[in-house]
Amino acid sequence: MKEFKITSNLINSQIIGKSSSIGARSVFEGTVxxxxxxxxxxxxxxECYKSLAIKEGNKILDxxxxxxxxxxxxxxxxxGTLEIGETAVIVVATSGHRDEAFKGCRYIIDEVKCRxxxxxxxxxxDGETEWLKGAG
Amino acid sequence: MKEFKITSNLINSQIIGKSSSIGARSVFEGTVxxxxxxxxxxxxxxECYKSLAIKEGNKILDxxxxxxxxxxxxxxxxxGTLEIGETAVIVVATSGHRDEAFKGCRYIIDEVKCRxxxxxxxxxxDGETEWLKGAG
Amino acid sequence: xxNILQIQVIYFAKLRDLIGLDREIYSMEEGNNPSDVxxxxxxxxxxxxxxxxxxxxxxxxxQWDIKxxxxxxxxxxxxxxxx
Amino acid sequence: xxNILQIQVIYFAKLRDLIGLDREIYSMEEGNNPSDVxxxxxxxxxxxxxxxxxxxxxxxxxQWDIKxxxxxxxxxxxxxxxx
Numbered sequence: 001m002k003e004f005k006i007t008s009n010l011i012n013s014q015i016i017g018k019s020s021s022i023g024a025r026s027v028f029e030g031t032v033x034x035x036x037x038x039x040x041x042x043x044x045x046x047e048c049y050k051s052l053a054i055k056e057g058n059k060i061l062d063x064x065x066x067x068x069x070x071x072x073x074x075x076x077x078x079x080g081t082l083e084i085g086e087t088a089v090i091v092v093a094t095s096g097h098r099d100e101a102f103k104g105c106r107y108i109i110d111e112v113k114c115r116x117x118x119x120x121x122x123x124x125x126d127g128e129t130e131w132l133k134g135a136g
Numbered sequence: 137m138k139e140f141k142i143t144s145n146l147i148n149s150q151i152i153g154k155s156s157s158i159g160a161r162s163v164f165e166g167t168v169x170x171x172x173x174x175x176x177x178x179x180x181x182x183e184c185y186k187s188l189a190i191k192e193g194n195k196i197l198d199x200x201x202x203x204x205x206x207x208x209x210x211x212x213x214x215x216g217t218l219e220i221g222e223t224a225v226i227v228v229a230t231s232g233h234r235d236e237a238f239k240g241c242r243y244i245i246d247e248v249k250c251r252x253x254x255x256x257x258x259x260x261x262d263g264e265t266e267w268l269k270g271a272g
Numbered sequence: 273x274x275n276i277l278q279i280q281v282i283y284f285a286k287l288r289d290l291i292g293l294d295r296e297i298y299s300m301e302e303g304n305n306p307s308d309v310x311x312x313x314x315x316x317x318x319x320x321x322x323x324x325x326x327x328x329x330x331x332x333x334x335q336w337d338i339k340x341x342x343x344x345x346x347x348x349x350x351x352x353x354x355x
Numbered sequence: 356x357x358n359i360l361q362i363q364v365i366y367f368a369k370l371r372d373l374i375g376l377d378r379e380i381y382s383m384e385e386g387n388n389p390s391d392v393x394x395x396x397x398x399x400x401x402x403x404x405x406x407x408x409x410x411x412x413x414x415x416x417x418q419w420d421i422k423x424x425x426x427x428x429x430x431x432x433x434x435x436x437x438x
Contacts, residue, residue: 022221026241027163028234030355046354047285049347051331077354085158089355098164102242105162109234109355117328117347118354119285131286134351166438182437183368185430187414213437225438245438253411253430254437255368267369270434 002065002073004057006048008080011087022071024098026105028091034084040125046079046088049117053077060111068104070095075108077118138201138209140193142184142254144216147223158207160234162241164227170220176261182215182224185253189213196247204240206231211244213254275302277342279309286350290321300340307336309346325349358385360425362392369433373404383423390419392429408432 032044061073074092082088089112093104114135121131168180197209208230218224225248229240250271257267277300283291291313298312306327314320325348327334340346360383371377374396381395389410397403408431410417423429 022167023169025163025165025167027161027165028238029161029163030234031158031161033159033232048354049282049284049328049349052328052333052347052349055331056333096169098166098242098245102164102238106234106238113355114352116354117284117349117352119350120353121285131289131350132353134353184437185365185367185411185432188411188416188430188432191414192416249438250435252437253367253432253435255433256436257368267372267433268436270436 001071002058002061003075004054004061005074005076006050006053006057006079007076008078011076011078011090022094023096024101025072025092025094026098026101027093028089028105028109029087030089030109032082032084032086032088036122039122039128041084041122042125043084043123044082044088045121045123045129046077046082047119047121048077048079053116053118056116057112060108060115063111064093064104064107067107068093068095068100070100070104073104073108075112077112077116079118137207138194138197139211140190140197141210141212142186142189142193142215143212144214147212147214147226158230159232160237161228161230162234162237163229164225164241164245165223166225166245168218168220168222168224172258175258177220177258178261179220179259180218180224181257181259181265182213182218183255183257184213184215189252189254192252193248196244196251199247200229200240200243203243204229204231204236206236206240209240209244211248213248213252215254275342276300277302277304277340277344279304279340280343280345281309281313282345282347284347284349287321287325287348290319291317304340305337306334306340306346306348309340310348321348324351358425359383360385360387360423360427362387362423363426363428364392364396365428365430367430367432370404370408370431373402374400387423388420389417389423389429389431392423393431404431407434 065073070093072094077089091108093101095101123129201209206229210228213225227244231237259265279298282295328347362381365378411430
């Protein structure tokens with residue numbers, strides 16, 4: 001099963017389903033940090049170009065499933081305003097063996113972070129805000 | 137925080153704590169598979185040399201924390217009789233950035249599987265049982 | 273007389289903040305491409321927003337030199353920062 | 356007359372199934388090491404259990420040639436298969 005989802009609701013990392021006969025599951029969770037480059041971050045805003053984000057996200061899940069023989073591949077990305085400590089993104093990759101599960105999970109989060117059209121604005125203690133610069 | 141635990145109770149992967157200002161969390165979960173090398177596995181028995189397992193497990197968590205700058209490092213390993221689909225081991229590694237979290241989590245599960253004195257006996261459909269051969 | 277293309281441009285994130293709008297319609301000449309639209313945006317708003325974008329046309333990644341069609345929805349995608 | 360060492364040997368997993376016991380006491384001579392105990396086990400039970408073990412003495416990983424002390428708790432650890 002594969003699913004890429006964009007949500008403005010709280011991500012509860014406990015909702016990720018289970019299935020038997022899997023063997024290995026690798027989960028990655030990215031949460032809002034309170035410090036970034038020396039600034040005190042008080043909250044984050046994520047914005048998304050949704051229709052393209054979902055297409056590109058599903059493409060990444062397909063690629064990961066094929067490359068690493070994943071059984072399940074999920075990714076949920078939060079948008080809207082997030083408080084410190086809240087989950088921004090969660091990835092789940094399952095496979096018969098741990099090497100594939102780890103590599104698949106890593107592939108998905110790496111590709112999501114560089115290909116899926118989502119942008120992050122930091123709000124600082126001093127009232128300033130800043131859209132983060134991407135690597136691209 | 138670090139903790140290595142051996143338990144004969146069901147591992148609920150939802151119990152793993154959270155803390156704010158972390159950034160990245162990598163979780164690995166190993167579950168009982170119903171097929172191994174062509175045999176139909178109906179259940180597993182894990183046995184543990186507990187006092188040494190806990191010492192060695194904690195040593196691995198210390199090593200991972202130092203090597204990868206982890207903030208939290210947990211590992212819970214189940215012992216006793218496990219049914220198909222149940223969680224045998226769960227590892228959690230948190231860090232400011234995903235590379236360290238993934239590498240720390242992988243280090244812990246790899247080292248646990250080759251150094252911690254726990255052994256697995258498979259029970260097959262046909263009534264046979266077998267202690268698995270380790271790599272060592 | 274040449275045909276006129278109505279191109280909808282949608283802005284996200286930093287680009288929307290810079291332009292101050294979330295969408296605009298540009299009237300372009302037949303044969304124009306996303307580069308031409310970017311030039312029109314710079315001229316109209318008199319700001320240099322650079323060229324560090326990917327392009328999406330009708331919600332598909334596209335190229336800078338693709339010929340636009342009437343009614344196309346064009347997005348200039350700044351470097352992404354999700355995750 | 357030499358001192359006699361009482362060494363407690365604890366068996367786990369495959370080794371316990373092979374020996375059919377979960378622990379035994381061996382009386383060894385002073386200066387004996389885990390290799391000597393393994394030889395005694397093989398002789399007593401008349402089975403070849405190989406040498407593919409790690410050694411733990413009093414719940415610490417140890418060496419094959421360490422001199423044992425009276426009352427030591429010795430474990431031969433088969434290759435582990437946890438996870």
